Amino acid sequence: MLGERTDKTVVFTELLIYTLDIIMNGHQIKVVIIGSGPAGLMCAARLAENTKYHITIYDQHACPSRKLIIAGKTGLNVASALHQRDIIKNYRGGATHHFKQIFDQFSRDDWVGFIHQMGVKTFVGASKKILIKDQTAEAFVGHWIRLLTEKGVCFKFKHHFIDFLDEGSAVKIFFKGRDAIKCDLLCLALGGKSYTDHHFEWVEALKDKGIVIPEFKASNVGYQVLWPGDLLKEAEGLPLKNISLTVGADVRKGELVITRYGLEGPPVYAIGSRGTAYLDLKPDMTEQDIRNRLKENLKKLSPYRLAVRRLNLCAARQALLYHCLSGTDRESVAGLVKKIKKFPVTLVGPADIKRAISCAGGVSFDSLDESLCLKAFPRVFCMGEMLDWDAPTGGFLIQGCVSQGAYVAGKIEARFSVP
Template structure:
């Protein structure tokens, strides 16, 4: 019975733990409240499944916020190379995009998920779908009784919780599990949106020209840092990697011509021979996309278009007021969940020995770029190794 392990949640964190535990010969049951596995993984694949990143170990580890986790060790013990090799062993191809991100060749997540589940079934892992976990009761012999909404109860030698975060859930699907843990004295942090778009008070005329158009290769600067990339103009505001990485409520600045210095821009504007207004000069002398032109025309500060020098400055320091983050239901990930000081280095919960927690249900964060899924599978691997040692005869 010590070698019977219960896993709750069939996202990448739970599935990776199941793979490791099953390959060590432990008896694994995965419980999932949905009718099938990996809903969020499938959603992630809808826009191209970015599985990991080619950054060096040091730069990779620097992407994570969440003190208490030794990110470098985590990524060394189950590295991006290990994760790619795992995917290749399942029979899928991957490729490295120009942005340094790795993707599965077919871009969607369905093939990966299908082969992963098939592989787990071959290893005798059992799946129970439509079973929502509702309770955790320690037994006198150190085992745990898991209770589920359908009234069933199952006892395990160790339990791994991998219930995910709070983003992109249906409107009535607020996670109930924090209350189960709080009742056991485990501190959880309220959820908040991460990697999300922001609202902007766009003028209707601007939207008519620029909605769904990208600001290409711009740099967004905020108190959270600088990030280059494409920003999509939407009806409500902005989306895109620079926004997810550095978006903060308040005034941010856009560098709309990141490949040129302010002086170079002014020289090019001054170099136009015709007697044109600065904005018309910019259209002649600089490659400015539809969205950037509309942004300058409709939203530039009053004095920014009056001279070549002022326009050059504005192109490099365009003020953009981000009103508020989009709601959790639209965010790619969430912060909040189990406070990191509640877990040991091996992802066991300090107050319930024998219970482990991994993935997005812990209070860490990372930008998009493959860092989220990589952290989930590396944590699933680390916890599973610890459970295996815990379950092995001494």
């Protein structure tokens, strides 16, 4: 206990001396942020409001926010329009408590307000999603980078971070194949393992320093299905709108997409699990409703053709019924109706983490203090998807990252305040 108090006193004294040094010498606090995703950019935006910070953002890519740009390919869903208390319930992995504190500092309304201040409009779409209006994700990121550049934030690309060394009065940062640099404060906003081919040397480097990092695991991930080749020729990339997916006792309505390797979309992200799942291709109709529609067959069409016409089946549904059902099921009304309501799909296993929307795992909250600063390294902060939390799709992911970025900036200002 005494040892612990002594450690804390030493750290506090160091920080005090350091803050006094800054006040006396009037120099700027050199902050390095690694990662130009939403977490890093928001941390920079908040710090850049104070001219006492000299901020440089480093990224391994040649351009900023690559994942945000990928995320925006089908419309950039930046937040949820749910009530704040319902938003918090979506954060998993024991993170609910942390997010309560974080959202108290930077809420959904703060985030949406920030977007509007950049001159970018939003709208509320289906399922209470808040989306960027009339702009590509590239343009949105462009506004953000311009704002930061105008405020004096510097960017350095093609720098791959591998490790850091806490030298007491500064932090030394190591990049692959480049000279090391020094800064006063280091903010890590490195993201998770989804949608990247890069190496994660930093994980081992931090583990070697005693930081607890549960393994990254795919989350919000599609599932593999062994589709017949003929089905893929017709239906790869096509959406199955308004279906319901049943896995065990769980049922989720929504949209799925047939992909080369399986199925993507919120229902499978939410309840996907190895084994047989069932699609209801007409969730708003009962079996009897469907039978009634297929009763009259004056043109003597095959049951399959009749169903295509009378039920207005989309191309993806047609392809599923045509290529995946046995001739017996396809050519009898009773068999077809049953399969339309309960279409079996074998979910072989989750798709690779490289195809996942997000991941669970990452730096444990137990290794961080309440400022999201590494307990063992009082000049190093962590934020965003690299931390061990998880949330479903629907805007909760980006919201969580930007709120953590802004929260860390607030904590830095409180700790390293300069009058």
